[in-house]
Amino acid sequence: EPEVTQTPSHQVTQMGQEVILRCVPISNHLYFYWYRQILGQKVEFLVSFYNNEISEKSEIFDDQFSVERPDGSNFTLKIRSTKLEDSAMYFCASNLAGGIYEQYFGPGTRLTVT
Amino acid sequence: AQTVTQSQPEMSVQEAETVTLSCTYDTSENNYYLFWYKQPPSRQMILVIRQEAYKQQNATENRFSVNFQKAAKSFSLKISDSQLGDTAMYFCAFMKEGNTPLVFGKGTRLSVIA
Numbered sequence: 001e002p003e004v005t006q007t008p009s010h011q012v013t014q015m016g017q018e019v020i021l022r023c024v025p026i027s028n029h030l031y032f033y034w035y036r037q038i039l040g041q042k043v044e045f046l047v048s049f050y051n052n053e054i055s056e057k058s059e060i061f062d063d064q065f066s067v068e069r070p071d072g073s074n075f076t077l078k079i080r081s082t083k084l085e086d087s088a089m090y091f092c093a094s095n096l097a098g099g100i101y102e103q104y105f106g107p108g109t110r111l112t113v114t
Numbered sequence: 115a116q117t118v119t120q121s122q123p124e125m126s127v128q129e130a131e132t133v134t135l136s137c138t139y140d141t142s143e144n145n146y147y148l149f150w151y152k153q154p155p156s157r158q159m160i161l162v163i164r165q166e167a168y169k170q171q172n173a174t175e176n177r178f179s180v181n182f183q184k185a186a187k188s189f190s191l192k193i194s195d196s197q198l199g200d201t202a203m204y205f206c207a208f209m210k211e212g213n214t215p216l217v218f219g220k221g222t223r224l225s226v227i228a
Contacts, residue, residue, distance in 0.1 A: 031213040043159070043205065045215035056215060089157055093216075101147055101209060103216060105159035 002026045004106035006092050012112045016081050021109045023075045023092030032075045033093040033103060034067065036060070043091065049075065082113045116141045116208050120219035127196045128227055134181075135191045135222045137206030143167075145211040148182065148189045153203040153221070162204070165189065196226045 005024045013019050025032050034046040047057040047067055054067065064080045075094075079086055089110050093103040117140045127133035139148070150162040165173045165182050173180050177197075181190045193200055206219040 033215065035216075037157075042220045043207075043216070043218040045217070048213070048215055050213065055213075058215070091159060093159075095213060097213060101213065102149070102161055102164055103209075104161065105151075107156070107158045110157075 004092055004094055004104050006090075006106035006109050008109060009107065010110045010112070012114065013082055015084060015113055019079050019082055019111065021077045021079075021090050021092075021111070023077070023106055024073050025075055025092065025094035026104060027073070028096065029094035029104075030097045031055075031095050032069070034077045035091045035093065035105075036088040037091065037108075038085075038088045046077070079111075082111075084113050087111060087113045116143070116210070116217045118206050118208050118217055118219035120206055120222050122222045123220070124223045124225070126225040126227055127193075129196055129198060131196055132192060132194045133196055133224065135193075135204050135206075135224065137189045137191070137219055139187050139189065139206070139208050141187070141208065141210075143210050147209045147211070148180075149207040149209070149216070150178070150180070150191045151205045151207060151218075152200075153205060154199075154201070159205075163191065193224075198226050198228060200224060201226045 007022045032049045037043045047061045048055045066078045089108045091108045092106040095103045119138045146167045148165045152160045163175045177194045179192045203221045205221045207216040
């Protein structure tokens with residue numbers, strides 16, 4: 001069964017460093033999302049992406065964040081200058097278009113900023 | 115803005131028994147989708163069940179079923195014949211019609227006891 005994959009599973013970085021989190025959505029899916037979950041809290045939406053552009057973003061998704069689909073398979077989230085409060089689990093999700101709205105999640109990347 | 119409320123932070127159930135997790139939501143939308151996601155200790159987000167608001171019939175997936183009360187804006191999850199593998203965080207989520215972001219509740223931590 002096709003699945004969303006994410007790399008790395010765990011990333012440790014120092015405050016102020018740039019990180020890139022990678023996702024490979026399910027191949028025939030057209031909509032892509034990033035969510036984050038700070039430990040012990042609920043899952044929060046960051047950004048959605050369709051047709052090579054951002055379709056929606058939350059107030060969390062400020063100028064330090066960016067997304068890109070550099071080729072036909074990868075979908076990346078870049079955090080330019082990490083802060084301690086960026087420590088969280090980051091989930092990528094994708095879904096088909098055309099009325100099938102279930103979002104399928106990847107296993108997540110645990111980001112630890114020290 | 116839509117909100118999702120899960121009023122039970124933690125619940126426990128004996129193996130083979132039935133448990134119901136509560137979820138209420140607030141929206142002015144008429145067409146929308148509701149989901150239950152399971153998050154085991156691995157922190158993977160797994161779709162359990164979905165319900166379309168325009169359908170009056172409650173969704174069922176094997177041991178999992180929902181009680182969808184549109185007028186009351188209530189969407190509870192019933193797990194029958196609970197198994198140890200059902201131990202997880204359960205998140206209720208709302209999505210407007212279209213390929214839009216999920217809005218999650220804070221989750222209910224379910225423990226199944228042998």
